[in-house]
Amino acid sequence: MDSQDTIISMFIDDELSIDEKKVFVERVHASGGFKDETIALLDQEKELRAEMTGEIPELERVIVPVRPPVPAILRPLVITAAAMAVAVLVLSFVLVLQLGPAGASHRFVVYRPDASRVDIAGSFTGWEKVPLRQQGGSGYWEITLDIPRGEHRFTYVLQDDTRFVDPTVPAREHDDFGGENSILLAGADR
Amino acid sequence: METIFEENKGRLFSYLVRMTGDPDVARDILQESFTRCMERYDDREVVPALLFTVARNAFIDHLRRISRYTGLKDDERDTRADPEHALVTRDRCARVLAGLQRLNRDERDVLSMVVSSTLSYAEIAEVMCMSVANVKVKVHRARLKLRDYLEE
Numbered sequence: 001m002d003s004q005d006t007i008i009s010m011f012i013d014d015e016l017s018i019d020e021k022k023v024f025v026e027r028v029h030a031s032g033g034f035k036d037e038t039i040a041l042l043d044q045e046k047e048l049r050a051e052m053t054g055e056i057p058e059l060e061r062v063i064v065p066v067r068p069p070v071p072a073i074l075r076p077l078v079i080t081a082a083a084m085a086v087a088v089l090v091l092s093f094v095l096v097l098q099l100g101p102a103g104a105s106h107r108f109v110v111y112r113p114d115a116s117r118v119d120i121a122g123s124f125t126g127w128e129k130v131p132l133r134q135q136g137g138s139g140y141w142e143i144t145l146d147i148p149r150g151e152h153r154f155t156y157v158l159q160d161d162t163r164f165v166d167p168t169v170p171a172r173e174h175d176d177f178g179g180e181n182s183i184l185l186a187g188a189d190r
Numbered sequence: 191m192e193t194i195f196e197e198n199k200g201r202l203f204s205y206l207v208r209m210t211g212d213p214d215v216a217r218d219i220l221q222e223s224f225t226r227c228m229e230r231y232d233d234r235e236v237v238p239a240l241l242f243t244v245a246r247n248a249f250i251d252h253l254r255r256i257s258r259y260t261g262l263k264d265d266e267r268d269t270r271a272d273p274e275h276a277l278v279t280r281d282r283c284a285r286v287l288a289g290l291q292r293l294n295r296d297e298r299d300v301l302s303m304v305v306s307s308t309l310s311y312a313e314i315a316e317v318m319c320m321s322v323a324n325v326k327v328k329v330h331r332a333r334l335k336l337r338d339y340l341e342e
Contacts, residue, residue: 006326006330011331013311015310015311045333048285057221058320059195059199059220060221063247111250111319113296167318170231
């Protein structure tokens with residue numbers, strides 16, 4: 001495959017910049033073979049994008065537990081209970097600080113078939129790199145770590161020190177060095 | 191959550207049908223994806239790229255379950271039986287679907303996501319943990335291979 005021919009797919013998928021559109025039109029005019037290939041792939045695309053699935057299925061409802069609304073008459077009680085809960089939480093937190101934070105086991109999995117090494121570094125490793133294990137030839141790398149409950153930042157690091165965020169974790173933030181970290185809430189009820 | 195899933199349900203289902211070649215299996219994986227989204231994510235977190243990430247992971251888990259039972263990896267499955275059936279039935283869509291199953295998984299994945307979703311190459315690159323340049327090459331290579339299969 002001529003690497004320049006990817007421009008046909010980029011045309012089909014509306015991915016061309018203005019300059020690339022100009023190049024594309026010039027190539028269509030300059031080469032009959034290029035034009036024929038584009039037309040053939042456009043015809044194929046119509047079939048590829050045709051509805052081939054029949055009826056889209058109805059989904060079964062998923063019951064996610066929600067708390068029932070509290071009647072107005074009970075709200076003062078709820079506020080009192082909440083205040084007590086906060087007090088207990090603060091006390092627990094103090095105890096936890098004294099006794100050491102409760103750990104939560106978390107499995108990190110990432111798909112990098114092209115990597116020869118993948119490390120993880122985060123607030124729970126003191127930003128030291130810890131290597132993930134390769135899962136056979138599947139392209140997956142994984143590690144299970146005990147991490148303290150709470151909010152953590154982390155990033156994956158490749159063999160050449162290239163960093164990348166966890167694509168399955170939507171919460172992210174920029175760090176002070178121009179990079180990006182994933183944010184993980186350990187011990188949350190998910 | 192249900193609204194955004196409902197809006198993208200058709201696209202997710204098309205993607206999963208193209209990946210599995212089987213609407214019944216795709217239906218099960220779609221339901222699993224919906225359940226995972228409802229259980230794990232807040233409404234404000236959910237964007238189409240996340241929905242496709244969840245569906246893709248559910249599909250990969252499905253492949254792992256299959257290989258545990260059959261000992262076959264995805265690329266080792268016999269996917270040539272279907273095109274013959276499709277020829278008999280003269281169903282062009284079935285042939286395209288069967289042709290997709292003959293692509294290797296990365297190529298099938300990237301092409302299925304491109305044609306099923308409204309995601310850009312950059313968003314797909316992020317979902318699939320690869321560079322945008324790699325997406326460009328894989329999607330075009332997949333189209334050329336598919337054309338060869340359909341011409342056989």
